[in-house]
Amino acid sequence: MGLDIGLLLEYYDTDGWQPALHVADRVKNPRTHLGLLEVCSWSWRQSPTSIFFGDDPIIPFNLGLPTDLSARVWEAVHLNFEDDDEYAGWIALPDLYLSEWSEQMVLVEGWVEPQYAHLFGDGYQPAPIAQLKAMGTHGYHLAQTLQWCRRAKTPAAFAEYQKHGLQPYESRLRVTWLEPLIEFVRRIWDEGLSGLVELEFPERYRLITTVG
Structure with missing residues (x-):
């Protein structure tokens, strides 16, 4: 409803x-x-x-x-x-505190194909929009999709995926990034x-x- x-x-x-x-x-x-x-x-x-x-x-x-x-x-x-x-x-x-929204950062999460996950690093950095767009048409559309994601409670570090390895069924990985509140809303x-x-x-x- x-x-x-x-x-x-x-x-x-x-x-x-x-x-x-x-x-x-x-x-x-x-x-x-x-x-x-x-x-x-x-x-x-x-x-x-x-x-x-x-x-x-x-x-x-x-x-x-x-x-x-x-x-x-x-x-x-x-x-x-x-x-x-x-x-x-x-x-x-x-x-x-509207005047502070451009400085207030929000941890955001989304899901991407494994080949893009490394671009998000430790999960505490801005979304790699430029890098995604540089990776071709699909990366460009993915960058647009990230604008419709949700708040995250915990970060997702790429190093953890490297440590534990990817499972065959993992076609998409959870990633996180920091975004100004003004952009999130x-x-x-x-x-x-x-x-x-x-x-x-x-x-x-x-x-x-x-x-x-």
Whole structure:
């Protein structure tokens, strides 16, 4: 079953929390339906979920909903909200540390044919995109495929494969590499989050998840 996660932006003024429609022009692809501002969305299976939720999030959201939601946001999210919903949450804009995403590194994993595994070295280096593309058409397509991989919990060092040897059934090997957070979640960054980096008074903004 498909499940999409979206981020609604709220702003605090003298009347309390309100949908932040006044900054919609800062977002590349704003969705302003129902008097709300959704800055981005993604499928729960995609990479942003592991950044914000789960057992080891890099930027953990506060789980549950704030008690002082604006009326419009409450109407939009409460119908799909359950107390045990693992993707229902919120975060203050400053707590995202958006300006640091180009420096924050993420360990990523993917699967490649054995002849490419040595290019990934100890598993703690950037993806060898240039080397893969230089190895021909297949290497080029493999480089493109690596953009759709997931977070890794442990590194995969090529030296370990050399030590233990490859088994006949191992047509693909797990490899890992380091990637800037901004690249790992590039789509939602380009779609909306990049426009929030230089907002004035960031402490007056927060993001609420909508799940559906």
